[in-house]
Amino acid sequence: MAGPELDEVTGTYTTGHEWDGVKELNNPLPRWWVSVFYACILFSIGFCIAYPAWPLITEHTKGVLGYSTRNELLKTVAAHSEMQSEWRTKIAAAELEEIKNDPELNRFATRAGAAAFAVNCSQCHGSGAQGFVGYPNLNDDDWLWGGTLEEIHTTITHGVRNTTDDDARYSEMPAFGEILEKEQIDEVANYVLSLGNLEHDASKAAAGQEVYVDNCEACHGESGEGDIYQGAPKLADAIWLFKGDIEHIKSQISEPAHGVMPAWGQRLDEVTVKELAVYVHGLGGGQ
Numbered sequence: 001m002a003g004p005e006l007d008e009v010t011g012t013y014t015t016g017h018e019w020d021g022v023k024e025l026n027n028p029l030p031r032w033w034v035s036v037f038y039a040c041i042l043f044s045i046g047f048c049i050a051y052p053a054w055p056l057i058t059e060h061t062k063g064v065l066g067y068s069t070r071n072e073l074l075k076t077v078a079a080h081s082e083m084q085s086e087w088r089t090k091i092a093a094a095e096l097e098e099i100k101n102d103p104e105l106n107r108f109a110t111r112a113g114a115a116a117f118a119v120n121c122s123q124c125h126g127s128g129a130q131g132f133v134g135y136p137n138l139n140d141d142d143w144l145w146g147g148t149l150e151e152i153h154t155t156i157t158h159g160v161r162n163t164t165d166d167d168a169r170y171s172e173m174p175a176f177g178e179i180l181e182k183e184q185i186d187e188v189a190n191y192v193l194s195l196g197n198l199e200h201d202a203s204k205a206a207a208g209q210e211v212y213v214d215n216c217e218a219c220h221g222e223s224g225e226g227d228i229y230q231g232a233p234k235l236a237d238a239i240w241l242f243k244g245d246i247e248h249i250k251s252q253i254s255e256p257a258h259g260v261m262p263a264w265g266q267r268l269d270e271v272t273v274k275e276l277a278v279y280v281h282g283l284g285g286g287q
Contacts, residue, residue, distance in 0.1 A: 113279025171231030177254030
C-alpha cells in the first residue's frame with residue numbers, strides 16, 4: 001500500500017490504496033448522502049425509544065408509546081367477535097331448520113361453517129369437500145349415516161368409531177377373508193359390481209348372488225341400497241368410499257378398512273357445530 005499522493009489528472013489526493021495499478025481517490029461523500037445517513041441514525045434511535053425494539057432475557061423493551069402489533073390484532077379480533085356475537089346468539093337459540101329457513105341466519109352460518117370447515121375438516125375431506133380414498137365426498141348424495149341436517153349434526157357432534165364419545169357412530173364390517181373362501185369373495189365382489197351396472201364377470205356374479213344374500217344383504221340391503229342406521233354403504237351406484245375396482249372390492253371384503261372421525265362436539269362449541277352442519281348440508285348432497 002502506497003501513501004497518499006496527488007493525482008495529476010484530477011488534482012485529488014489518493015487514499016493510498018491501490019489494486020492492480022488502480023488507485024482510489026479520496027473524494028468525500030456527497031453532503032446530501034451524509035445528511036441522510038445521520039438522519040437515519042437519529043430516526044433509528046427515536047424508533048428504539050418509542051417502539052418495542054430490543055430483545056431481553058425474558059421479554060423485550062416495550063417502548064414509551066406501548067405499541068404492540070399483537071395487541072392491535074387482539075383488538076381487531078375482539079371487534080369482529082363483537083360484530084358476530086349477535087348472529088351467534090341467534091344461532092345458539094335456533095333449531096337447525098330455523099337456521100336453514102332464515103336467509104340471513106343461513107347466510108351467516110354457511111360462511112362461518114365454511115371457515116370452520118377449512119380449519120378443522122378440509123385436511124381429511126379436502127378443501128372443496130370432495131373427499132379422498134377412505135374419506136367421504138360430502139358433495140354427493142351418498143350418506144353413510146344420513147344426510148339430513150339433524151343426521152349431519154349428530155355425525156359431526158359425536159364422530160365415527162372414536163374412543164372418546166360413547167355416542168359415536170359405530171359400524172364394523174366383518175373380515176370375510178376369515179369366513180369365506182377366496183373363490184366366494186371373488187364371486188361376491190363381481191356381484192357387487194353388477195349391482196351398480198359396472199363391468200363384471202356375469203358367471204361369477206350369478207354365483208356371488210347367493211353369497212351376498214347369505215352374508216351381506218342384512219346390512220347392505222337386498223339390492224345394495226345400503227342402510228344409514230347401520231352405517232352400511234350403498235353398493236348400487238358408482239360412488240365408492242374406497243376404490244371401486246375388483247381388486248379393491250375384494251380387499252375390502254377380505255380385510256375391511258374402518259375410518260375414524262373425531263367427536264367435534266368435544267372440540268368445538270355448539271354454535272360452530274351447527275354452522276358446520278348447515279354448511280355441509282348446503283354443499284349439494286344434503287337430504
